[in-house]
Amino acid sequence: MPELPDVEHFRLVIQATSLHKRIASVSIRRKEILDGVSAPRLKKTLQGNRFEETGRHAKFLFVKLERGGWLVLHFGMTGYPKYYRDEGDEPEHARFVVDFKNGHHLALSLQRLLGRVGLTEDPAEFVEAQGLGPDAASLDLDAFRDILGCARGTIKGLFLNQSRIGGLGNVYGDEVLFQAGVHPKATPRDLDDDVVRNLHRALKRVLKKAVDVKADPEKMPRTWLTPARGAGNACPRSCGPLERISVSGRNGWWCPRCQARGKP
């Protein structure tokens, strides 16, 4: 699930539970998830250390270490962190577990092993090296307009491209397009400025609200597309059935009646 709102929620969870506690030990269950760091080096770096603060850019979560540097977490398609006290509460598919001296634990659950754990000296440096675009949640209208103005291809493809805008994925990309009434295959540079403004407003509104409800589809407004995704479901505006559409290699959901703006 993890797109920007999910990762922001995870950040707040870690912020609220895992800071300023001495790390006793670290368990790395599957080394495939390590990105650019060996298991011994990661363990050595974390043991005896403490988490001091959190940060996020797009779908990457950063946790600052007391002795310098940052832990980098990426959640892939199925990942989430869990903080717990009793060993029995360890999540299924825990691939990376931090044991604090107070006896509590922070685990990274990754069912499909598509997430990543690494280290960086500096998040800004990491973002640069990774080639990530600006964070979608802090993109102002002018920057958004510039990005759309020089983009080729489809608007949905642009939303999915992390090097242009960071943080949107398949679900929230669809949601923003739905709320702005824009066709997934619209050509960004051809959109009228009032449509671009609508898209930008929808982007900000969707991300803020999704973070507010902890990215839980059941708590999202009934007028949203996200809780209605799926075969046989109707458009939340009651205008007909939702349809599938493949853009940039991803299967999305949309309403052909509501999303006519920029239709190619």
Add this chain to the structure above:
DNA sequence: AGTACCACCTGACGGC
């Protein structure tokens, strides 16, 4: 530069 397609993994689900 974009896009299509495959790959990486595991698990859930529907059809037969």
Add this chain to the structure above:
DNA sequence: TGCCGTCAGGTGGTAC
């Protein structure tokens, strides 16, 4: 019940 194909909200590489 069991097997099998398909699909899943992530990214990355390759070929075009």
